[in-house]
Amino acid sequence: xxxxxxxxxxxxxxxxxxxxxxxxxxxxxxxxxxxxxxxxxxxxxxxxxxxxxxxxxxxxxxxxxxxxxxxxxxxxxxxxxxxxxxxxxxxxxxxxxxxxxxxxxxxxxxxxxxxxxxxxxxxxxxxxxxxxxxxxxxxxxxxxxxxxxxxxxxxxxxxxxxxxxxxxxxxxxxxxxxxxxxxxxxxxxxxxxxxxxxxxxxxxxxxxxxxxxxxxxxxxxxxxxxxxxxxxxxxxxxxxxxxxxxxxxxxxxxxxxxxxxxxxxxxxxxxxxxxx
Numbered sequence: 001x002x003x004x005x006x007x008x009x010x011x012x013x014x015x016x017x018x019x020x021x022x023x024x025x026x027x028x029x030x031x032x033x034x035x036x037x038x039x040x041x042x043x044x045x046x047x048x049x050x051x052x053x054x055x056x057x058x059x060x061x062x063x064x065x066x067x068x069x070x071x072x073x074x075x076x077x078x079x080x081x082x083x084x085x086x087x088x089x090x091x092x093x094x095x096x097x098x099x100x101x102x103x104x105x106x107x108x109x110x111x112x113x114x115x116x117x118x119x120x121x122x123x124x125x126x127x128x129x130x131x132x133x134x135x136x137x138x139x140x141x142x143x144x145x146x147x148x149x150x151x152x153x154x155x156x157x158x159x160x161x162x163x164x165x166x167x168x169x170x171x172x173x174x175x176x177x178x179x180x181x182x183x184x185x186x187x188x189x190x191x192x193x194x195x196x197x198x199x200x201x202x203x204x205x206x207x208x209x210x211x212x213x214x215x216x217x218x219x220x221x222x223x224x225x226x227x228x229x230x231x232x233x234x235x236x237x238x239x240x241x242x243x244x245x246x247x248x249x250x251x252x253x254x255x256x257x258x259x260x261x262x263x264x265x266x267x268x269x270x271x272x273x274x275x276x
Contacts, residue, residue, distance in 0.1 A: 023258050049241055058243040060232060066244060070251050072224035077213075078255070080136065081205035084143025089198055091144060092151020093190075097182045099152060100159035110156070113149055121146045122208065129218045139218040143208055147201045154197050158190040196263045203259035210252050226252050 046055070048063040057066035099106045125142035132138040159182070171185050212218040213227030221228065226248040233244025 049236075051241075052243050057247045058241075060229075060244045061236070061241070066229070066247050069224040069229060070226070070248055073226045073229060073248060074251065076219065076223060077206060077209050077226055080139055080209050081143070081202050081255075084140045084205045084208075085147065085198055085201045087140060087144040088147035088151055088201055089194065092148045093155050093187070093194060095148075096152040096155025097159055097186060099156045100163065100182075100186070101178065113152060117149050122211070125208070126212065126215065126217055129212060134218055134220055136218065139209060139212060142212070142218070143205045146208060147204065150201070151194070151197060154193060155190055158193050159186045162186050162189055192266065196266045199259050199263035199266065203256045203263070206252060206255050206259070 046059055046063040046065060048059060048061055050059045052058045055065050055067060057070060059065055060069075095109075099109055125145055128145065129135075129138045129142050132141075163186070167185060171181055209218070209225070210227030210230065213225035214231045216228070216231070219225040219228060229248035230245045230252075233241065233246075233248070236242070236244050237246075
Protein backbone atom coordinates (compact mmCIF):
# COMPACT_ATOMS: atom_id res chain seq x y z
CA UNK A 1 0.00 0.00 0.00
CA UNK A 2 1.37 3.33 -1.04
CA UNK A 3 1.81 5.77 1.83
CA UNK A 4 2.20 9.51 1.79
CA UNK A 5 1.96 9.77 5.52
CA UNK A 6 4.36 9.51 8.40
CA UNK A 7 6.07 6.28 7.32
CA UNK A 8 7.97 7.95 4.52
CA UNK A 9 8.93 10.85 6.76
CA UNK A 10 10.39 8.62 9.45
CA UNK A 11 12.87 7.19 6.98
CA UNK A 12 14.51 10.59 6.69
CA UNK A 13 14.56 12.42 9.99
CA UNK A 14 15.13 16.07 9.18
CA UNK A 15 17.81 17.50 11.52
CA UNK A 16 16.26 20.99 11.62
CA UNK A 17 12.81 19.64 12.50
CA UNK A 18 14.36 17.36 15.13
CA UNK A 19 16.33 20.29 16.56
CA UNK A 20 13.14 22.38 16.71
CA UNK A 21 11.32 19.63 18.62
CA UNK A 22 14.25 19.30 21.03
CA UNK A 23 14.32 23.07 21.62
CA UNK A 24 10.60 23.17 22.38
CA UNK A 25 10.96 20.22 24.77
CA UNK A 26 14.00 21.89 26.35
CA UNK A 27 12.00 25.09 26.87
CA UNK A 28 9.31 23.14 28.73
CA UNK A 29 11.85 21.12 30.73
CA UNK A 30 13.74 24.26 31.76
CA UNK A 31 10.52 25.92 32.86
CA UNK A 32 9.50 22.92 34.94
CA UNK A 33 12.72 21.23 36.00
CA UNK A 34 14.97 24.16 36.85
CA UNK A 35 15.14 24.29 40.66
CA UNK A 36 11.71 25.41 41.68
CA UNK A 37 12.84 28.23 43.90
CA UNK A 38 13.84 30.55 41.02
CA UNK A 39 10.53 30.04 39.24
CA UNK A 40 8.14 29.80 42.15
CA UNK A 41 9.66 33.02 43.43
CA UNK A 42 8.49 34.83 40.29
CA UNK A 43 6.14 37.13 42.24
CA UNK A 44 8.66 38.10 44.93
CA UNK A 45 9.29 41.85 45.21
CA UNK A 46 12.86 43.10 44.81
CA UNK A 47 14.30 46.35 43.48
CA UNK A 48 11.96 48.08 41.06
CA UNK A 49 12.85 48.90 37.45
CA UNK A 50 16.41 47.56 37.50
CA UNK A 51 17.76 46.97 34.00
CA UNK A 52 19.35 43.71 32.80
CA UNK A 53 22.57 42.96 34.65
CA UNK A 54 22.25 42.16 38.34
CA UNK A 55 19.03 40.43 37.38
CA UNK A 56 19.43 38.71 34.01
CA UNK A 57 16.32 40.25 32.40
CA UNK A 58 15.93 43.11 34.90
CA UNK A 59 12.92 43.76 37.13
CA UNK A 60 9.50 45.28 36.46
CA UNK A 61 7.76 48.20 38.14
CA UNK A 62 6.76 45.98 41.08
CA UNK A 63 10.29 44.68 41.55
CA UNK A 64 9.58 41.21 40.15
CA UNK A 65 12.39 39.37 38.35
CA UNK A 66 11.52 39.36 34.62
CA UNK A 67 13.66 36.27 33.91
CA UNK A 68 11.85 34.22 36.52
CA UNK A 69 8.50 35.45 35.26
CA UNK A 70 9.38 34.52 31.67
CA UNK A 71 10.13 30.97 32.86
CA UNK A 72 6.95 30.95 34.93
CA UNK A 73 5.05 32.13 31.84
CA UNK A 74 6.44 29.18 29.89
CA UNK A 75 5.04 26.84 32.57
CA UNK A 76 1.60 28.29 31.92
CA UNK A 77 1.46 29.29 28.25
CA UNK A 78 3.11 26.26 26.62
CA UNK A 79 0.93 23.61 28.34
CA UNK A 80 -2.17 25.65 27.53
CA UNK A 81 -1.13 25.94 23.87
CA UNK A 82 -0.33 22.23 23.57
CA UNK A 83 -3.55 21.27 25.37
CA UNK A 84 -5.62 23.45 23.04
CA UNK A 85 -3.84 21.93 20.03
CA UNK A 86 -4.45 18.40 21.35
CA UNK A 87 -8.17 19.03 21.89
CA UNK A 88 -8.46 20.50 18.38
CA UNK A 89 -6.71 17.46 16.92
CA UNK A 90 -8.77 14.93 18.90
CA UNK A 91 -12.03 16.57 17.82
CA UNK A 92 -11.09 17.61 14.30
CA UNK A 93 -9.50 14.43 12.93
CA UNK A 94 -12.45 12.03 13.53
CA UNK A 95 -14.95 14.66 12.40
CA UNK A 96 -12.90 15.28 9.25
CA UNK A 97 -12.82 11.56 8.45
CA UNK A 98 -16.57 11.25 9.03
CA UNK A 99 -17.26 14.33 6.91
CA UNK A 100 -15.37 12.73 4.01
CA UNK A 101 -18.17 10.16 3.65
CA UNK A 102 -20.52 10.62 0.73
CA UNK A 103 -23.76 11.41 2.51
CA UNK A 104 -26.25 14.22 2.95
CA UNK A 105 -25.40 14.78 6.58
CA UNK A 106 -21.71 15.29 5.67
CA UNK A 107 -22.60 18.03 3.19
CA UNK A 108 -24.95 19.68 5.67
CA UNK A 109 -22.28 19.46 8.35
CA UNK A 110 -19.74 21.21 6.11
CA UNK A 111 -22.23 23.95 5.21
CA UNK A 112 -22.89 24.45 8.93
CA UNK A 113 -19.13 24.65 9.47
CA UNK A 114 -18.97 27.34 6.76
CA UNK A 115 -21.55 29.38 8.65
CA UNK A 116 -19.71 28.90 11.94
CA UNK A 117 -16.41 30.06 10.43
CA UNK A 118 -18.12 33.14 9.01
CA UNK A 119 -18.11 34.55 12.56
CA UNK A 120 -14.88 36.23 13.77
CA UNK A 121 -13.73 33.27 15.87
CA UNK A 122 -11.16 35.17 17.92
CA UNK A 123 -13.80 37.68 19.00
CA UNK A 124 -16.13 34.78 19.81
CA UNK A 125 -13.38 33.16 21.88
CA UNK A 126 -12.76 36.40 23.79
CA UNK A 127 -16.46 36.73 24.62
CA UNK A 128 -16.68 33.07 25.62
CA UNK A 129 -13.71 33.22 28.00
CA UNK A 130 -14.82 36.52 29.50
CA UNK A 131 -18.40 35.36 30.13
CA UNK A 132 -17.20 32.05 31.63
CA UNK A 133 -15.28 33.83 34.35
CA UNK A 134 -11.69 33.86 33.05
CA UNK A 135 -10.95 30.22 33.88
CA UNK A 136 -7.86 28.60 32.37
CA UNK A 137 -9.79 25.65 30.96
CA UNK A 138 -11.87 28.11 28.95
CA UNK A 139 -8.68 29.29 27.24
CA UNK A 140 -8.19 25.71 26.02
CA UNK A 141 -11.83 25.66 24.87
CA UNK A 142 -11.28 28.94 23.01
CA UNK A 143 -8.20 27.57 21.22
CA UNK A 144 -10.13 24.43 20.25
CA UNK A 145 -13.01 26.57 19.01
CA UNK A 146 -10.68 28.44 16.66
CA UNK A 147 -8.62 25.50 15.39
CA UNK A 148 -10.93 22.46 15.25
CA UNK A 149 -12.59 23.61 11.97
CA UNK A 150 -9.15 23.76 10.33
CA UNK A 151 -8.38 20.16 11.26
CA UNK A 152 -11.81 19.09 9.99
CA UNK A 153 -11.31 20.76 6.61
CA UNK A 154 -7.73 19.54 6.22
CA UNK A 155 -8.45 15.91 7.10
CA UNK A 156 -11.61 15.87 4.97
CA UNK A 157 -9.71 17.24 1.98
CA UNK A 158 -6.93 14.67 2.34
CA UNK A 159 -9.40 11.82 2.85
CA UNK A 160 -11.43 12.80 -0.22
CA UNK A 161 -8.31 12.73 -2.40
CA UNK A 162 -7.19 9.40 -0.94
CA UNK A 163 -10.57 7.79 -1.64
CA UNK A 164 -9.69 7.79 -5.35
CA UNK A 165 -6.54 5.75 -4.68
CA UNK A 166 -6.37 2.14 -5.83
CA UNK A 167 -5.61 0.71 -2.40
CA UNK A 168 -8.80 2.29 -1.00
CA UNK A 169 -10.86 1.04 -3.93
CA UNK A 170 -9.36 -2.43 -3.42
CA UNK A 171 -10.25 -2.36 0.29
CA UNK A 172 -13.84 -1.40 -0.54
CA UNK A 173 -14.00 -4.10 -3.23
CA UNK A 174 -13.07 -6.86 -0.78
CA UNK A 175 -15.78 -5.73 1.62
CA UNK A 176 -13.95 -3.49 4.11
CA UNK A 177 -16.32 -1.55 6.33
CA UNK A 178 -16.41 2.26 6.35
CA UNK A 179 -14.78 2.35 9.76
CA UNK A 180 -11.93 0.10 8.60
CA UNK A 181 -11.39 2.18 5.47
CA UNK A 182 -11.29 5.38 7.52
CA UNK A 183 -9.07 4.26 10.38
CA UNK A 184 -6.97 1.57 8.72
CA UNK A 185 -6.34 3.13 5.29
CA UNK A 186 -7.21 6.85 5.32
CA UNK A 187 -6.00 7.93 8.76
CA UNK A 188 -2.44 6.50 8.53
CA UNK A 189 -1.95 8.26 5.20
CA UNK A 190 -3.00 11.64 6.56
CA UNK A 191 -0.85 11.46 9.70
CA UNK A 192 2.01 13.49 8.26
CA UNK A 193 -0.29 16.31 7.14
CA UNK A 194 -2.00 16.25 10.54
CA UNK A 195 1.36 16.65 12.30
CA UNK A 196 2.20 19.66 10.13
CA UNK A 197 -1.14 21.27 10.99
CA UNK A 198 -0.66 20.39 14.68
CA UNK A 199 2.64 22.26 14.74
CA UNK A 200 1.10 25.30 13.04
CA UNK A 201 -1.83 25.14 15.49
CA UNK A 202 0.54 25.11 18.47
CA UNK A 203 2.24 28.24 17.11
CA UNK A 204 -1.06 30.03 16.62
CA UNK A 205 -2.28 28.91 20.04
CA UNK A 206 0.65 30.67 21.71
CA UNK A 207 -0.30 33.87 19.89
CA UNK A 208 -3.97 33.48 20.91
CA UNK A 209 -3.04 32.92 24.57
CA UNK A 210 -0.74 35.95 24.50
CA UNK A 211 -3.51 38.04 22.91
CA UNK A 212 -6.06 36.97 25.52
CA UNK A 213 -3.62 37.64 28.37
CA UNK A 214 -2.75 41.04 26.86
CA UNK A 215 -6.45 41.91 26.99
CA UNK A 216 -6.63 40.69 30.59
CA UNK A 217 -8.80 37.69 29.68
CA UNK A 218 -8.32 34.09 30.74
CA UNK A 219 -5.28 34.39 32.99
CA UNK A 220 -5.64 36.12 36.31
CA UNK A 221 -2.83 38.12 37.94
CA UNK A 222 -0.45 37.58 39.57
CA UNK A 223 -0.02 34.48 37.36
CA UNK A 224 2.82 35.11 34.95
CA UNK A 225 1.84 35.01 31.29
CA UNK A 226 3.84 36.35 28.37
CA UNK A 227 0.94 38.38 27.01
CA UNK A 228 0.21 39.98 30.37
CA UNK A 229 3.91 40.77 30.82
CA UNK A 230 4.01 42.45 27.41
CA UNK A 231 0.99 44.54 28.39
CA UNK A 232 2.54 45.51 31.73
CA UNK A 233 5.75 46.58 30.05
CA UNK A 234 4.36 48.22 26.91
CA UNK A 235 4.06 51.67 28.51
CA UNK A 236 7.59 51.47 29.83
CA UNK A 237 9.10 51.18 26.35
CA UNK A 238 8.67 54.92 25.71
CA UNK A 239 10.28 55.79 29.06
CA UNK A 240 13.29 53.50 28.69
CA UNK A 241 12.15 50.39 30.55
CA UNK A 242 12.19 48.31 27.35
CA UNK A 243 13.21 45.01 28.98
CA UNK A 244 9.86 44.44 30.75
CA UNK A 245 8.01 43.86 27.47
CA UNK A 246 10.85 42.85 25.13
CA UNK A 247 11.96 39.63 26.86
CA UNK A 248 8.50 37.99 27.08
CA UNK A 249 7.95 39.16 23.49
CA UNK A 250 11.16 37.38 22.47
CA UNK A 251 9.92 34.23 24.24
CA UNK A 252 6.68 34.33 22.21
CA UNK A 253 8.65 34.96 19.01
CA UNK A 254 11.06 32.07 19.61
CA UNK A 255 8.29 29.56 20.40
CA UNK A 256 6.17 30.57 17.39
CA UNK A 257 9.25 30.46 15.14
CA UNK A 258 10.22 27.00 16.40
CA UNK A 259 6.76 25.52 15.83
CA UNK A 260 6.56 27.11 12.37
CA UNK A 261 10.00 25.76 11.47
CA UNK A 262 8.99 22.28 12.63
CA UNK A 263 5.89 22.47 10.42
CA UNK A 264 7.90 23.77 7.46
CA UNK A 265 10.55 21.05 7.69
CA UNK A 266 7.96 18.31 8.19
CA UNK A 267 6.12 19.50 5.09
CA UNK A 268 9.33 19.41 3.04
CA UNK A 269 10.24 15.92 4.27
CA UNK A 270 6.74 14.66 3.51
CA UNK A 271 6.87 16.21 0.03
CA UNK A 272 10.19 14.47 -0.68
CA UNK A 273 8.73 11.19 0.61
CA UNK A 274 5.67 11.55 -1.64
CA UNK A 275 7.87 12.20 -4.70
CA UNK A 276 10.12 9.29 -3.78
